[in-house]
Every structure is written in structure tokens, then in C-alpha cells.
Amino acid sequence: xxxxxxxxxxxxxxxxxxxxxxxxxxxxxxxxxxxxxxxxxxxxxxxxxxxxxxxxxxxxxxxxxxxxxxxxxxxxxxxxxxxxxxxxxxxxxxxxxxxxxxxxxxxxxxxxxxxxxxxxxxxxxxxxxxxxxxxxxxxxxxxxxxxxxxxxxxxxxxxxxxxxxxxxxxxxxxxxxxxxxxxxxxxxxxxxxxxxxxxxxxxxxxxxxxxxxxxxxxxxxxxxxxxxxxxxxxxxxxxxxxxxxxxxxxxxxxxxxxxxxxxxxxxxxxxxxxxxxxxxxxxxxxxxxxxxxxxxxxxxxxxxxxxxxxxxxxxxxxxxxxxxxxxxxxxxxxxxxxxxxxxxxxxxxxxxxxxxxxxxxxxxxxxxxxxxxxxxxxxxxxxxxxxxxxxxxxxxxxxxxxxxxxxxxxxxxxxxxxxxxxxxxxxxxxxxxxxxxxxxxxxxxxxx
Amino acid sequence: xxxxxxxxxxxxxxxxxxxxxxxxxxxxxxxxxxxxxxxxxxxxxxxxxxxxxxxxxxxxxxxxxxxxxxxxxxxxxxxxxxxxxxxxxxxxxxxxxxxxxxxxxxxxxxxxxxxxxxxxxxxxxxxxxxxxxxxxxxxxxxxxxxxxxxxxxxxxxxxxxxxxxxxxxxxxxxxxxxxxxxxxxxxxxxxxxxxxxxxxxxxxxxxxxxxxxxxxxxxxxxxxxxxxxxxxxxxxxxxxxxxxxxxxxxxxxxxxxxxxxxxxxxxxxxxxxxxxxxxxxxxxxxxxxxxxxxxxxxxxxxxxxxxxxxx
Numbered sequence: 001x002x003x004x005x006x007x008x009x010x011x012x013x014x015x016x017x018x019x020x021x022x023x024x025x026x027x028x029x030x031x032x033x034x035x036x037x038x039x040x041x042x043x044x045x046x047x048x049x050x051x052x053x054x055x056x057x058x059x060x061x062x063x064x065x066x067x068x069x070x071x072x073x074x075x076x077x078x079x080x081x082x083x084x085x086x087x088x089x090x091x092x093x094x095x096x097x098x099x100x101x102x103x104x105x106x107x108x109x110x111x112x113x114x115x116x117x118x119x120x121x122x123x124x125x126x127x128x129x130x131x132x133x134x135x136x137x138x139x140x141x142x143x144x145x146x147x148x149x150x151x152x153x154x155x156x157x158x159x160x161x162x163x164x165x166x167x168x169x170x171x172x173x174x175x176x177x178x179x180x181x182x183x184x185x186x187x188x189x190x191x192x193x194x195x196x197x198x199x200x201x202x203x204x205x206x207x208x209x210x211x212x213x214x215x216x217x218x219x220x221x222x223x224x225x226x227x228x229x230x231x232x233x234x235x236x237x238x239x240x241x242x243x244x245x246x247x248x249x250x251x252x253x254x255x256x257x258x259x260x261x262x263x264x265x266x267x268x269x270x271x272x273x274x275x276x277x278x279x280x281x282x283x284x285x286x287x288x289x290x291x292x293x294x295x296x297x298x299x300x301x302x303x304x305x306x307x308x309x310x311x312x313x314x315x316x317x318x319x320x321x322x323x324x325x326x327x328x329x330x331x332x333x334x335x336x337x338x339x340x341x342x343x344x345x346x347x348x349x350x351x352x353x354x355x356x357x358x359x360x361x362x363x364x365x366x367x368x369x370x371x372x373x374x375x376x377x378x379x380x381x382x383x384x385x386x387x388x389x390x391x392x393x394x395x396x397x398x399x400x401x402x403x404x405x406x407x408x409x410x411x412x413x414x415x416x417x418x419x420x421x422x423x424x425x426x427x428x429x430x431x432x433x434x435x436x437x438x439x440x441x442x443x444x445x446x447x448x
Numbered sequence: 449x450x451x452x453x454x455x456x457x458x459x460x461x462x463x464x465x466x467x468x469x470x471x472x473x474x475x476x477x478x479x480x481x482x483x484x485x486x487x488x489x490x491x492x493x494x495x496x497x498x499x500x501x502x503x504x505x506x507x508x509x510x511x512x513x514x515x516x517x518x519x520x521x522x523x524x525x526x527x528x529x530x531x532x533x534x535x536x537x538x539x540x541x542x543x544x545x546x547x548x549x550x551x552x553x554x555x556x557x558x559x560x561x562x563x564x565x566x567x568x569x570x571x572x573x574x575x576x577x578x579x580x581x582x583x584x585x586x587x588x589x590x591x592x593x594x595x596x597x598x599x600x601x602x603x604x605x606x607x608x609x610x611x612x613x614x615x616x617x618x619x620x621x622x623x624x625x626x627x628x629x630x631x632x633x634x635x636x637x638x639x640x641x642x643x644x645x646x647x648x649x650x651x652x653x654x655x656x657x658x659x660x661x662x663x664x665x666x667x668x669x670x671x672x673x674x675x676x677x678x679x680x681x682x683x684x685x686x687x688x689x690x691x692x693x694x695x696x697x698x699x700x701x702x703x704x705x706x707x708x709x710x711x712x713x714x715x716x717x718x719x720x721x722x723x724x725x726x727x728x729x730x731x732x733x734x735x736x737x738x739x740x741x742x743x744x745x746x747x748x749x750x751x752x753x754x755x756x757x758x759x
Contacts, residue, residue, distance in 0.1 A: 016467035045732040085602055088595045088647045095467040097645055109622050116624040224464040237480040242513035250512055256477040256626070285476065285508040293463050297476035297509070310484045334622040348627055351484060408625045417631025419621045
């Protein structure tokens with residue numbers, strides 16, 4: 001047993017994992033989340049008391065753990081999750097930010113929201129039903145957003161007599177499917193959220209399963225990637241120029257490193273102008289350092305006095321992205337008002353917002369069977385499709401497949417500021433899988 | 449930024465950030481986005497630990513330049529004297545500009561009426577929203593955290609408010625990646641919550657790591673208190689205790705700092721940061737559940753107040 005003092009000491013050196021959950025309404029997602037929070041002792045007495053009181057007040061006998069995450073009046077009234085809720089819990093090994101996303105197909109945009117910052121997604125399946133359309137949608141969204149790790153939680157194992165063949169068949173089907181979409185890593189875990197099997201505690205009913213519990217996996221999955229393989233990218237947020245007696249000549253470019261590593265002395269280009277200079281110094285929030293990496297917020301000082309402002313991108317001189325005014329992307333439309341061909345929009349990419357026009361919408365994805373609908377003319381709420389956008393100014397844009405941070409953008413309605421569309425630049429998200437699989441006719445189906 | 453985290457398999461990954469460094473980096477990014485995109489931002493500053501933390505992060509975000517924001521305090525008239533003293537010293541020390549919106553002035557002018565229960569926390573909404581309109585603030589930083597309360601768990605980092613400062617939780621903009629959309633029409637503003645993803649324990653651990661000074665009421669001390677609705681309230685001119693309520697001297701500390709009429713103290717012997725962290729790590733009560741009367745009024749008390757413009 002860990003004492004509170006040990007816990008506090010351990011926590012100060014732990015890492016943070018952001019993850020999202022996805023599952024249909026009756027798959028037991030709320031029960032899983034409730035079980036994770038409850039069994040990791042993250043639900044405090046007064047919260048449980050409030051939930052118990054509220055549950056009793058509406059005639060339920062046991063506390064409804066879903067009330068822990070359904071924070072809005074409308075959600076409690078309807079008993080459904082409408083919007084993403086963020087939950088926080090900790091174990092001695094790691095801290096967690098959980099984006100609890102709604103399961104309904106009409107809330108696809110909310111799953112996109114939750115998955116956009118997640119390093120891991122838990123896709124829940126009912127063991128009795130196996131892989132269903134909604135499961136495929138969730139896998140597709142996780143693949144689209146390039147969530148690095150996917151967990152398949154096969155729930156309600158207690159209702160199929162904890163039978164290994166049931167689990168094995170579902171795991172095999174899902175893994176083959178997700179791999180074809182380009183999901184890099186899948187971990188399948190048989191659980192019963194209601195009974196508590198393999199969520200936090202190992203199950204006594206499934207000796208045939210030798211893998212980790214859900215919590216063990218969350219605690220041990222690696223969160224930092226091999227940054228040496230990433231293209232280094234630094235979008236400039238603000239120019240820091242104190243002009244004080246103490247710092248008359250200080251001129252630094254403040255931002256958060258979007259990807260990769262930067263070192264003092266490195267040759268860099270400033271985009272879109274393309275001017276080249278050297279990193280003279282890196283200030284990591286008050287401390288001068290020789291090296292900094294994503295996602296640190298730092299201030300970079302350059303050797304030459306060249307014109308750099310908010311919206312510019314600093315990248316290694318020998319590894320800078322091409323600049324372009326023609327953006328091809330897969331998008332998820334998140335607004336109630338549609339996106340149409342010919343529409344004038346604003347495009348926000350890293351710290352740069354530019355005018356743009358929607359030149360073409362070549363295809364829309366039918367989420368039910370993942371088939372393509374050619375030239376739909378417009379996208380409506382929750383649609384996923386391909387778009388071609390022309391921007392008024394050049395952008396230093398990466399493919400989303402290479403960098404979630406510098407390959408993503410928003411389309412915004414210039415009239416009222418509404419966030420219309422979430423964009424992921426570059427070729428189809430399944431392109432990588434296609435290459436691996438030596439493009440067959442079937443794989444070409446996934447080219448959206 | 450030098451903390452190296454140990455990954456679970458026991459090896460040290462030189463590129464892993466500790467959770468505090470991740471949270472710090474994210475908050476600094478948010479402060480800088482606002483500085484880059486807005487004309488007239490302001491930080492809500494009460495002298496409580498969350499707003500002190502926010503000011504500290506803002507100082508780091510723009511160093512060695514000064515913080516490019518002014519501060520706004522909504523003074524309920526029932527604030528702890530130690531906290532007001534801390535507020536004024538901090539403003540002075542960093543050469544900042546402080547606006548004060550006073551609930552007492554609104555009551556004296558007949559524009560607000562005292563509530564029967566004496567609580568002034570809900571009364572802050574009108575002076576706050578009027579100050580935002582008067583000064584034409586377009587971005588208002590708040591120290592709200594999603595772990596505090598279930599309605600706050602639904603809050604975006606950038607939260608658009610209409611010209612009446614109202615929050616409509618069903619019409620929030622989806623917030624994707626780290627691309628914050630701050631577009632707003634004249635008269636509207638955006639509430640910004642840079643420490644949304646911090647928990648109470650994160651705040652205390654960071655305060656300890658950075659050696660940030662806090663008002664003394666956060667640490668255990670002897671105080672004259674009386675019991676009301678299961679909380680220890682400080683006796684004082686604000687209206688407590690009533691006849692049947694007995695004043696006693698106890699060793700207590702505060703977990704949150706707000707209006708004296710609804711912020712309760714907890715029994716504690718934690719006189720140091722280490723002791724406070726140990727106490728919070730072991731506590732089975734949330735910060736608000738333990739010490740805030742205003743959130744106990746109904747199941748949706750916070751949501752309802754936020755809809756009206758409360759931060």
C-alpha cells in the first residue's frame with residue numbers, strides 16, 4: 001500500500017497520458033469510466049455522496065456512476081453524454097487526462113475533438129455483439145486522427161461466460177480491420193466493467209488471458225516518441241522585445257515546439273520567407289538551455305536580425321516543409337451550417353490565420369460502410385470528406401501523417417467566427433497501410 | 449524544465465516531460481496565444497492560489513518582458529484582509545495595473561440587493577460583466593479548473609461569451625488540437641482558462657516546485673471560527689456568527705479563497721507546503737465539496753451561475 005506521502009513524491013516525477021474513450025451508448029462506457037475512477041480511488045467521498053443522492057432522488061437503487069461525468073443539466077435529464085467531459089485521475093505511476101466522448105453517430109465531431117489531443121483511444125465493444133458499424137466508425141476516427149495507440153476493450157465478458165474464443169474472434173476481426181486503416185498499435189483486453197474484471201484488478205475468471213489490465217496498460221504505454229525521427233517545427237506565437245534598461249536588445253521568438261528537437265548553433269529557415277540563420281540561444285521559461293524539444297514552450301533567439309513575426313515557422317534549414325497555397329486534406333465538418341464548394345473561409349494553421357476559398361469537395365465518406373460518395377457539393381455536421389482549399393497566403397504545411405501539430409488546421413466562418421471544419425493535410429490517412437499492403441483493389445476502397 | 453521523468457519500465461527517456469512540465473508548457477502556450485490574438489486581455493486576480501499560479505505562469509511566458517495584461521479583481525467586500533494585502537503587494541512588486549470591481553459599491557448604490565443568506569459570491573456576476581463591458585476587455589483569463597466541478601469539466605479552454613457574458617454549454621465551439629479559435633464579434637469576449645487541465649494537487653506541487661509565495665490563510669493557523677452548515681466560517685463584520693452560533697478558536701487552513709460568507713476553513717495542522725501536499729493527497733473530499741457553500745445550493749448551481757456570466 002502506498003502512503004499519501006509516497007504518492008505525492010512519486011507523482012511529481014510522473015508523466016501525463018491523455019486518452020479518449022469511445023463506445024456506443026449501451027456498451028458500458030460510463031461504467032468503464034466510473035470503474036476506472038472508482039477503483040483507482042479517484043472518486044472522492046463528497047462526489048460519490050452527491051451522485052448517490054442524485055441517483056436515489058430519481059428512484060435508482062445504486063449510485064449511477066455515469067452521473068460523475070455527465071456534468072450538464074441537459075445530460076443528466078436525458079441520461080446521455082452530449083459533450084466531451086474531461087476527467088483527471090492519478091496512480092503512483094502516471095497522471096491521466098481522460099476525454100470522455102459521446103458515442104452517438106451524430107456526435108462524431110465530439111469524438112474528433114477528444115481524439116485530436118489523445119495519445120491513446122479506448123474503443124469499447126460489447127462481447128455479445130462483437131465488431132459492429134459503430135466500432136468501425138470509432139476505429140476509422142482513431143485512424144483518421146492518427147491516435148498513436150488504440151485499446152480494444154471487449155466488455156461484458158461476464159455475459160459470455162468469460163469464453164476465450166469469443167474474445168479471440170472479436171480481437172482478431174478488429175485488429176485486421178484497424179490495421180487496414182493504418183492504426184499503428186492495437187491492444188485487445190477482455191473486461192467486465194460492471195464486475196471489475198481486468199479494468200484495475202486482474203480477473204479471476206479469465207486465467208487464459210495473460211495480458212495487462214486496462215489500467216496497467218494505460219500506466220505503461222510509452223507517451224514520448226522517438227523525437228529524432230520527427231521533423232523539428234517551431235511556430236512563432238509572439239515576439240518578445242522588452243526594450244527595458246536591463247534588456248535593451250533582447251529579441252526572442254516565443255512558441256511551443258510543435259515537433260522534434262532544436263539545438264543552439266543549428267541552421268534554421270524561417271518560413272514562409274525562407275530566410276536562413278542560426279539559433280543563437282534557447283530560453284526555456286527563464287532558464288538558458290542548449291537543447292529543447294516538443295512540446296516545450298520556449299523562446300528562441302536568432303543570430304541574424306531578420307524579419308520574423310507571429311505566424312512564421314522556424315524549421316531546420318535542411319528539413320523545412322515546402323510552402324504552398326493549395327491544401328488538400330481530409331476533414332471532419334464540425335458545425336451545424338454546411339461547408340460548400342466556393343465558400344470563403346478563414347484557415348487557421350499553427351499560429352497563422354489566412355483567408356481561403358473551398359475549391360472542391362471531391363468526396364464524402366459514408367461512415368456506415370466507409371464507402372466514398374463522389375462530389376457531394378457540400379459537407380454537413382459530422383461528415384468526413386476530402387476537400388481542396390486555396391489560401392491567400394503561402395503556408396508551411398506538413399502532412400498530418402508526419403505531424404499532428406503542423407499538419408492540422410481549422411476552417412473558420414469569417415462572418416461569425418464559427419469553427420466549421422477540422423482539417424488534416426495530405427494524402428489519405430490509409431496511404432501508409434496501402435503502401436505496406438502493396439495496394440490491392442480492396443485497399444483502394446480506403447483511399448479517402 | 450529539467451525534470452527527467454522515469455518511464456514505467458525503469459529506463460530514463462531523455463525526451464519525456466514530467467506531468468508538471470507538460471501542464472506548464474500548455475498553459476504558457478495558451479497565454480501566448482491570447483497575447484498574439486487579442487487587443488485587451490485581462491487576468492482575473494483574486495489573490496487566491498489559482499490566480500497566483502496564473503500570474504506566475506504569465507510572468508514566465510513573457511520573461512524577460514513584462515506581462516502584457518492588466519489584472520481585474522471583483523471585490524465582494526467580504527474578502528480576507530490577508531488576501532487583499534497579498535493582492536496589493538503583488539501588483540506593486542511586478543509593476544502591474546489592477547482594476548477593482550466592487551460588489552459593496554453596487555450594493556451601496558442600490559444596484560444590487562444583499563441576499564437573505566448573506567452570501568455575496570453570486571452577486572459578483574454583475575460587477576464582473578459590467579467591468580468587462582466598460583473596459584472593453586476581449587479576453588478574460590480565469591483560474592477555473594475542470595477538476596473543480598462537473599459543469600467546469602465541460603468548459604472549453606477558449607470559451608466564447610455573448611454581449612451579456614452568457615455561457616451556453618450546448619453551443620460551445622469544438623476545440624481541436626491546440627488550435628484555439630478566439631474569433632468574436634464586437635461586444636462579445638472570450639473567457640480563457642489556461643489551467644483547465646490542472647488538478648488541485650498539481651497546483652500545490654507546482655507552487656512548491658517554483659517556490660511561489662501564498663497568502664498565509666492557506667496554511668494552518670489559529671482563527672476564530674463558528675460552524676454553519678458543516679463548515680468553519682471566519683467570524684467577522686460580514687455578518688457572522690448569528691445569535692445561536694458559537695465562536696471558538698481552532699487551528700484551521702483554507703483550501704480555497706473566496707467570499708468569507710461562503711468559504712469554509714478545514715481543521716488542519718499543515719503549516720508547510722509539504723504538509724499541505726500530504727494532506728491533499730490523503731483527503732477524501734474535493735476542494736469545493738469541503739469548503740464551498742455556493743456549490744451545494746443545487747445540483748446545477750455552478751452551471752446556472754456560469755450561464756449568467758460567472759467565471
